[in-house]
Amino acid sequence: xxxxxxxxxxxxxxxxxxxxxxxxxxxxxxxxxxxxxxxxxxxxxxxxxxxxxxxxxxxxxxxxxxxxxxxxxxxxxxxxxxxxxxxxxxxxxxxxxxxxxxxxxxxxxxxxxxxxxxxxxxxxxxxxxxxxxxxxxxxxxxxxxxxxxxxxxxxxxxxxxxxxxxxxxxxxxxxxxxxxxxxxxxxxxxxxxxxxxxxxxxxxxxxxxxxxxxxxxxxxxxxxxxxxxxxxxxxxxxxxxxxxxxxxxxxxxxxxxxxxxxxxxxxxxxxxxxxxxxxxxxxxxxxxxxxxxxxxxxxxxxxxxxxxxxxxxxxxxxxxxxxxxxxxxxxxxxxxxxxxxxxxxxxxxxxxxxxxxxxx
Amino acid sequence: xxxxxxxxxxxxxxxxxxxxxxxxxxxxxxxxxxxxxxxxxxxxxxxxxxxxxxxxxxxxxxxxxxxxxxxxxxxxxxxxxxxxxxxxxxxxxxxxxxxxxxxxxxxxxxxxxxxxxxxxxx
Numbered sequence: 001x002x003x004x005x006x007x008x009x010x011x012x013x014x015x016x017x018x019x020x021x022x023x024x025x026x027x028x029x030x031x032x033x034x035x036x037x038x039x040x041x042x043x044x045x046x047x048x049x050x051x052x053x054x055x056x057x058x059x060x061x062x063x064x065x066x067x068x069x070x071x072x073x074x075x076x077x078x079x080x081x082x083x084x085x086x087x088x089x090x091x092x093x094x095x096x097x098x099x100x101x102x103x104x105x106x107x108x109x110x111x112x113x114x115x116x117x118x119x120x121x122x123x124x125x126x127x128x129x130x131x132x133x134x135x136x137x138x139x140x141x142x143x144x145x146x147x148x149x150x151x152x153x154x155x156x157x158x159x160x161x162x163x164x165x166x167x168x169x170x171x172x173x174x175x176x177x178x179x180x181x182x183x184x185x186x187x188x189x190x191x192x193x194x195x196x197x198x199x200x201x202x203x204x205x206x207x208x209x210x211x212x213x214x215x216x217x218x219x220x221x222x223x224x225x226x227x228x229x230x231x232x233x234x235x236x237x238x239x240x241x242x243x244x245x246x247x248x249x250x251x252x253x254x255x256x257x258x259x260x261x262x263x264x265x266x267x268x269x270x271x272x273x274x275x276x277x278x279x280x281x282x283x284x285x286x287x288x289x290x291x292x293x294x295x296x297x298x299x300x301x302x303x304x305x306x307x308x309x310x311x312x313x314x315x316x317x318x319x320x321x322x323x324x325x326x327x328x329x330x331x332x333x334x335x336x337x338x339x340x341x342x343x344x345x346x347x348x349x350x351x352x353x354x355x356x357x358x359x360x
Numbered sequence: 361x362x363x364x365x366x367x368x369x370x371x372x373x374x375x376x377x378x379x380x381x382x383x384x385x386x387x388x389x390x391x392x393x394x395x396x397x398x399x400x401x402x403x404x405x406x407x408x409x410x411x412x413x414x415x416x417x418x419x420x421x422x423x424x425x426x427x428x429x430x431x432x433x434x435x436x437x438x439x440x441x442x443x444x445x446x447x448x449x450x451x452x453x454x455x456x457x458x459x460x461x462x463x464x465x466x467x468x469x470x471x472x473x474x475x476x477x478x479x480x481x482x
Contacts (some may be wrong), residue, residue, distance in 0.1 A: 027366055034371065035378040042382070085386070086393045093403035096417075105383050112379030115409065127371045134442055135372075144459030155416045156405040164424045171431040178438035185445040248406055253390035257383060266386060336470075336479045340434070344467065347441075351456060354448065 005123025020119055034126055038116060042264060049079040049263035052310075053317055062320040084259075087252035089179045092154075094312065095249065099153035104250075104257035106146030111264040113139035118271045119197050121301035132193035133181055136272065137174075139303035140227075143265065144170045147229075147236070150258070151246035162245030166229055166236030173233075179343035180216040183350045184276045187213065197280035203287075212350035217277045219343055224269035226335070228262060231320035235328055255323040266313050270329040274308035281305040426478055437466050 011033065015026045051066070051074065058065025066073030092100070114125040117136045129135050144167055151163020185207045188196045199205075206213050226233040237245030247258045274280060281301035285293045326334070352358075405412045444451065444459050451458075473479060 027370070030366060031370065031374045035374050035381070038375060038378050039382060085390050086395075087390075088394045088396060089387075089390060090402055092405075093400075094405060094412075105380060108383050109376060109379040112382070113375050117377035121394070126375060127368050129368050129372075152417060154405070156412075157407060157416050160416050160418075160420065168427045171435075172427055173440065175431065175434045178435065181447045182438060182441050183440065186448050189446060189449055191442065191446055236432055243406065252394060253386050256386070318413075332481060333479060336427075336430070337474070338466045341470070344463075344470075348463075351448070355453075355456065 001214065002170040008123070011210045038112065038126065040338055041120075042112065042115060042260075045267050046260045046263050047077040047081065047244055049266060049313070050080060050259075051313075053263070056314065056317050057321050060318070081256075084253055084256040089252040089254050092249060094155045096153040096155070098314075099149050100249075103146045103150035103153065104254055106149065107143055107261040108257050110142035111261045111268060113142075114268050115264060117193060118268065118305075119193050119275060120305055123283045124281075124302060125194060128192065128194050130190075130192045133185065133191050133196065133272075133276075136268075137178055137181060140265070140268065141170075141174055143261065144174075146261075147246050150250070154246075155248035156249050158242045158244075159246050159248050162236045162242045162248070168328075169229070169233060169236065169331060170227055173226040173339075175221055176335060176339045177227060178344050179340070179347060180220040180223070181272075181276065183212060183343070183347050184209070186347070186350050186354060193275060193280075196275060197282060200279035200282050202285070204277065204282065204284075206277040209350065209353065212346050212353055213277060215342070215346045215349070217273065219339055219346070220273055221269075221312065222275070223335075223339060224273065225316050225319055226331070228265045228269055229317075230262070231264065231316060232323035232326055233331060234320070234325060235331060250308060266310060266316060269316070270309035270311075270313035271305070273312045274305060278308045278312075423481060430473060430478065432468070433469060437462075 001358060012026070012030065015021050015029055015187060016023070021029070054076070055065045066076035067119075069075045069079050114136045117129070117132055117139075119125045127135070127137045147170070148163050148167045151159040151161075151166070154160075184196075185191055187205055188199050190199070203344070206217055209216075229236050236242075237247070242248070247255055250258060281304045283293075283296040283299060283301075283304055285296060405416070432448070441459070445456060448455060
């Protein structure tokens with residue numbers, strides 16, 4: 001597998017040796033470059049997902065989807081972004097101005113921090129804490145605060161209901177996500193993202209952990225859909241009853257941030273599922289098939305990671321356009337009476353599987 | 361694998377600053393590009409057309425807070441389970457036994473909440 005960290009190494013040696021810059025200046029420039037890289041990936045993925053979701057939705061409904069702006073409508077999401085930028089941000093009379101302005105910052109901050117922890121490829125990882133996956137769970141839950149603040153500070157009945165529904169839903173399903181992650185951490189024996197990936201070199205966790213890992217994956221993907229307020233769980237922004245839920249009062253680019261964060265959270269859920277169950281950037285290897293394994297190794301690691309994440313998010317978009325919306329009581333009892341007990345049982349099952357050495 | 365000599369804390373701050381810069385820059389750009397007009401009606405809450413009655417920052421259904429309390433209980437449990445999950449193999453049977461006690465107390469908590477009807481949406 002090609003190590004892509006030669007790019008960062010080359011930039012580092014270019015700055016410090018060839019240009020002869022002081023260490024602090026090198027680090028500053030590198031941090032700026034990392035920030036720009038993150039920003040670029042963030043924007044590109046958001047644009048890609050806006051287009052992808054619309055095309056997939058169109059395909060499920062036997063329509064063509066966007067096809068006028070650019071070839072096959074590829075420039076549609078760029079057009080959407082520019083439209084959002086030139087829309088007026090309406091000054092509102094009755095909102096709590098400070099909290100109203102703070103909410104988009106929190107929502108974007110949460111998704112950007114969790115975005116930076118993902119393993120993009122061999123040697124392409126921004127933050128690599130030894131508690132990586134825990135840090136990811138912690139940062140992604142900041143988003144709930146942003147949504148609650150947005151709904152509360154708007155001083156609107158719809159946003160208040162939307163925000164409280166969203167808060168109840170996101171905190172409830174977060175427990176299922178945490179328990180699924182714990183199940184996989186049990187198998188991996190580490191919380192560091194890079195080590196979790198490295199352990200899957202000889203087989204992805206979904207194959208290694210078999211039954212408990214498969215259950216954890218299924219629960220994770222359902223809870224992840226709920227966590228991003230999408231699909232059959234999109235009660236917080238149920239448009240037929242709550243206008244647009246917690247971001248009803250936001251206009252122009254202010255609204256754009258919630259839109260952006262929603263798609264990025266979708267990608268992050270897909271990315272974490274790829275990391276925990278499908279080996280992160282590790283290529284598919286089948287024991288004994290040496291020719292096949294060599295060919296798979298030639299595919300760059302970043303392509304593997306993005307392909308896995310997009311495939312998983314495709315399933316989540318599929319949910320959205322297939323299932324009808326749940327009611328709030330069904331939604332909460334589904335989590336507390338079915339998913340969470342299942343997660344707890346699954347954790348015990350995983351412990352049994354590990355202690356008896358039944359895993360591969 | 362080449363790793364740069366930047367600590368993870370600095371990188372986390374970089375990511376946070378990037379996020380804040382994204383919002384701030386986009387808002388600044390939108391402020392430059394977007395038109396502006398003033399109208400008293402425009403600033404009113406977007407509800408149903410007739411003037412809003414009363415404040416919306418009011419007390420709300422208790423059911424949601426009950427779930428928040430339950431969440432607090434189980435999320436703290438998850439935080440306690442993480443260190444054990446990492447060292448599960450090293451701690452062995454004794455660790456599993458200890459965590460089983462902790463776990464069963466927690467399951468009892470869930471059963472209690474269930475029997476009390478806290479999970480019932482009223």
